[in-house]
Amino acid sequence: MHDIAKPVSTEPKVKSKRGAWRVAIGGLVGLFILLVGIKGLQISKMMAAGKTMTPPPETVTSAIVKEEDWAPMLSAVGSVSAVQGAVVSTELGGMVSEIGFQNGTLAKKGDLLVKLDASQEEALLRSAEAEQELARTDLERARDLAAKKVVSNSDLDAAESKLRRLTAVVDQMRSNIRKKAIVAPFDGQLGIRQVNIGQMINSGQPVVPLQSLDPVFADFALPQQYFSKLSQGLEIRVTTDAMPGRVFTGKLTAVNSMVDVATRNVMVQATLENPDHALRPGMFAKVEVVLPEKNKTLVIPGSAVSYAPFGDSVFVIEKKKDEKTGKESQVIRQQFVRVGEARGDFVAVTTGLKAGETVVGTGVFKLRNGMAVTINNDLAPKPQLNPTPADS
Secondary structure, three states: OOOOOOOOOOEEEEEEEHHHHHHHHHHHHHHHHHHHHHHHHHHHHHHHHHOOOOOOOOOEEEEEOOEEEEEEEEEEEEEEEEEEEEEEEEEOEEEEEEEEEOOOOEEOOOOOEEEEEEEEHHHHHHHHHHHHHHHHHHHHHHHHHHHOOOOOOOHHHHHHHHHHHHHHHHHHHHHHHOOEEOOOOOEEEOOOOOOOOEEOOOOOOOEEEEEOOEEEEEEEEHHOOOHOOOOOOEEEEEOOOOOOOOOOOOEEEEEEEOOOOOEEEEEEEEEEEEOOOOOOOOEEEEEEEEEOOEEEEEEEHHHHHHHOOOOEEEEEEEEEEOOOOOOEEEEEEEOOOEEEEEEEEEEEEEOOOOOOOOEEEOOOOHOOOEEEEOOOOOOOOOOOOOOOOOOO
């Protein structure tokens, strides 16, 4: 009989493989723990170094809080209007036979603008003049006969009445002929003509705009609570988007005698010199009325203010002495302020600052409270009360 083969046991081999895996996994876990420990040690060292490290001071520009005399102003919006302005129209109808101007030119009072055909009126005038001359001859004859008692006084009165009637007819025809020639009623600048030669026009039809441009008016309205502060002769400053960067000055010349019941505003009018005709009637204007009294006002550049929904603030530059080293450095302190009126590049501060304090002038958005700073004003912008940007 043959011996039956017994199966070979694989259990030792499986146990050997499991042990190798356990050793490998344990090695990897140990290596991971070692790396984590090394990285944690590095981070802790960096944090410790960060606590002891002092960042370099930030370079900023500075500005001094100044106390200035600012005259209070009343601001409004209005429009420019002509001292004398009209759209020249015809008083009588007729056909345009002559145009005596070019669009946009200057006109003197009495210059011929448009002439209408008056040939029919001139013919009727000659006939009326002939009848007038005959009536004058008849009147002279009647006077001679009345002196000789040949005709009655009633015949003489009738001859005189006839002459006066025909004289009135002649004067009326001459007036109609003069009205056929449309002339400039005052000195000014002409616009664009609205009629052409050969065109048949009616009475009252516009011919051409005519505007007197020097001086001009600035018309605007102010609330009724300022009525007591308004008087003739106050200085007026006018700016317009059509001439950016330019300020026109004038005088307040008229205050309306009544207040508008709908808006409770009072209409005000100022007169401005306009020698170069830069201002034109109809322009939108921003108007400032300079009141005579002056107020002490703390002023800083507008770029020094950090505007935020929770409150406006500035950074005050102060000197601070290090307790350990005894060295003196400059640090900034955030100070909340309340700002008022802005004029040009400056803004008024009503609360939060004192005259003579130094504040950061530009770049406040990159700063934080307590930072060390150094001041360098070599390239600092120079704020102006009436700035004139180069691109304007």
